[in-house]
Amino acid sequence: MRSPRADRPTRVLVLDHTGELGGAELALVRLCQALGPEVDVRVLLFSDGPLVGRLRGVGVPTEVLALDRRTASTSRESVGRASLSQLVSLLRLVPFGWALARRVRALRPDVVHTTSLKADLLGVVPARCAGSTLVWHVHDRIADDYLPPRVARVFRWAASRFPDEVIVNSEATASTLPVGTTVAYPGFGPEQVLAGPRSPRPAERRGPVVGMVGRISPTKGQLELVRAARAVLDRYPDAAFRIVGEPSFGAEQYADEVREEASRLGVADHVTWVGFVADTSAELDALDVCVHASPVPEPFGQVVVEAMIREVPVVATRAGGVVEILAVPEGEPELGLLVEPGDAASLAQGVLAVLDAPDEARRRAARAAIVARRRYSAGRTAEVVSGVWSRAGRAR
Ligand code: GLC
Numbered sequence: 001m002r003s004p005r006a007d008r009p010t011r012v013l014v015l016d017h018t019g020e021l022g023g024a025e026l027a028l029v030r031l032c033q034a035l036g037p038e039v040d041v042r043v044l045l046f047s048d049g050p051l052v053g054r055l056r057g058v059g060v061p062t063e064v065l066a067l068d069r070r071t072a073s074t075s076r077e078s079v080g081r082a083s084l085s086q087l088v089s090l091l092r093l094v095p096f097g098w099a100l101a102r103r104v105r106a107l108r109p110d111v112v113h114t115t116s117l118k119a120d121l122l123g124v125v126p127a128r129c130a131g132s133t134l135v136w137h138v139h140d141r142i143a144d145d146y147l148p149p150r151v152a153r154v155f156r157w158a159a160s161r162f163p164d165e166v167i168v169n170s171e172a173t174a175s176t177l178p179v180g181t182t183v184a185y186p187g188f189g190p191e192q193v194l195a196g197p198r199s200p201r202p203a204e205r206r207g208p209v210v211g212m213v214g215r216i217s218p219t220k221g222q223l224e225l226v227r228a229a230r231a232v233l234d235r236y237p238d239a240a241f242r243i244v245g246e247p248s249f250g251a252e253q254y255a256d257e258v259r260e261e262a263s264r265l266g267v268a269d270h271v272t273w274v275g276f277v278a279d280t281s282a283e284l285d286a287l288d289v290c291v292h293a294s295p296v297p298e299p300f301g302q303v304v305v306e307a308m309i310r311e312v313p314v315v316a317t318r319a320g321g322v323v324e325i326l327a328v329p330e331g332e333p334e335l336g337l338l339v340e341p342g343d344a345a346s347l348a349q350g351v352l353a354v355l356d357a358p359d360e361a362r363r364r365a366a367r368a369a370i371v372a373r374r375r376y377s378a379g380r381t382a383e384v385v386s387g388v389w390s391r392a393g394r395a396r
Contacts, residue, residue: 009040010389013109013132015100017118019049019064021278022215022248023302024115024139027169027186027381033058034187034382039389044103046096046119050278065103067122068092093122101126111135111389114163117147117155124162133392136163137184137385141299141320142176146219152176165392167385169300170321184385185324186302187378192281194310194369207238208288208355213280213303215248221293221317222258227344228291229267232351239355241267244274244283284310289354289361292316295342301325308335308372313361315350317341325372335368 014032016025032041032055043055046067055062068089104112104126112127114120115137127134136159142152159166159179166181168174174181210232214220222243229241247255262268277283280303284290290307292298297320304325307314314336316322326336337353340346354361 009038010111010386010393011107011109012039012041012111012113012389013104013107014041014043015046015112015114015119015123016043016051017046017067017116017122019045019047019051021050021054021276023186023300024137024169025051025054027139027302028115029054029058030187030189030378031381031385032060033189034378035386036382039386042107042109044100044107046122065096065100067096097122097125101129104132105130108132110393113137113385113389115139117151120155120163121158124158133165133389134163135165135167135388135392137167137169138173138177138181139169139186139299141173141297143297145296146176146299165388167388170324172297172320172324173299182384182388184381184388185376186300186305187376187381188305188309188372189378192306192309193373194285205240205286207236207240209240209242209286210289210291210351211242211244211283211287212291212293213244213277213283213306214292215245215251216243216255216258217248217251218254219294219296219298220245221295221342223254223261224293224295224342224344224347225291226258226262226265226267226271228293228348228351229262229270230265231345231348232355233267233270235352236355239270241271242274242283242287243271244277244280246276280306281310284312287312288358289351290314291347291351292322293347294319294322296320297341298322304336305372305376308365308368309376311362311365311369313337313354313365314368315339315347315354317347325376326368328371333364333367335364335371 042061045064048064052062109132112123112132113135114123120136142155144152156178159177166179167184168181169186174183212225216222232239262271284307290312292301292304294317300321304314304316304322318338319341337350339350
């Protein structure tokens with residue numbers, strides 16, 4: 001087995017199944033950007049997409065070894081269903097696995113670092129063949145309320161057998177795995193920090209602006225937001241709601257459901273569907289309230305940190321990693337408002353509490369910015385992750 005040598009940087013090969021810009025992928029770009037010279041990192045993706053340019057833009061050599069598109073884009077939800085087409089997809093994996101193993105061997109990394117569930121599993125054999133340490137970086141809660149139960153079961157079993165080390169994005173994710181893990185909170189990049197005062201609100205905006213930033217998916221809770229919009233509009237008839245993001249794999253139907261619900265409740269004219277935005281800072285700055293409405297516990301909730309560092313008041317559901325992000329020692333003032341998951345009335349109350357007391361919300365957001373800048377920098381994430389790489393290498 002290969003172990004990193006003191007006279008050269010540790011060679012790390014990151015594997016991810018997607019070239020799209022999901023939360024884990026954005027976290028990867030910021031992590032790579034923050035790594036020091038003791039690490040020589042390169043990335044191999046199983047499908048092309050905007051992530052390739054992002055990684056190359058921060059100086060990370062990135063290549064694509066294409067997995068059959070249908071397999072690469074299988075949603076987590078559909079993986080649990082056995083079908084003939086799934087079997088065919090599995091068979092298609094064989095030549096891909098072979099090509100991947102050959103490429104990993106040629107690159108001779110000290111560490112193979114996998115950052116998505118598919119890459120975690122597909123990375124096992126290639127890492128073994130290349131004699132590399134295998135580190136899984138888990139960004140999903142491996143729980144039955146988040147994944148199809150069968151997938152969660154297989155994954156928990158694999159986690160206790162294959163990786164040498166497991167890194168997770170929160171204690172919430174750690175608690176869903178049967179093995180010891182290291183928590184590396186995803187950090188924000190320096191370019192995301194508010195450099196000066198927040199830009200003034202556009203003059204044409206009369207009422208308050210409430211928004212959500214993230215993939216459109218039942219696990220994110222856009223439906224709860226439009227339901228909460230009704231109660232908010234009853235008190236603030238000029239309020240506007242911005243939904244930033246696009247539907248994740250297979251969630252188009254959910255997006256339609258949210259639109260229909262908005263029409264049914266008579267709030268559709270107040271909702272703007274912004275679509276995907278690569279740099280969300282300007283969107284966050286325009287908000288009076290950033291809502292994080294996940295009805296099921298979120299593994300981490302990066303956007304909450306992004307809102308905090310830009311001093312945007314946060315209203316979030318009390319579950320998963322978000323509770324850790326907003327945690328304060330007992331007796332200290334809160335950093336954001338927590339509401340009940342899956343409960344539109346509670347969400348509306350949280351939003352109204354911010355809008356009714358804007359000065360208090362601003363003070364809370366200013367405190368949150370100080371805490372978030374201290375706790376969640378990408379530099380800190382890089383320190384923790386590099387520490388795991390060198391420890392795992394030494395152990396080998
Ligand atoms: C995934 C999780 C999200 C987390 C991100 C970065 O996208 O769903 O909660 O913030 O990864 O770890």
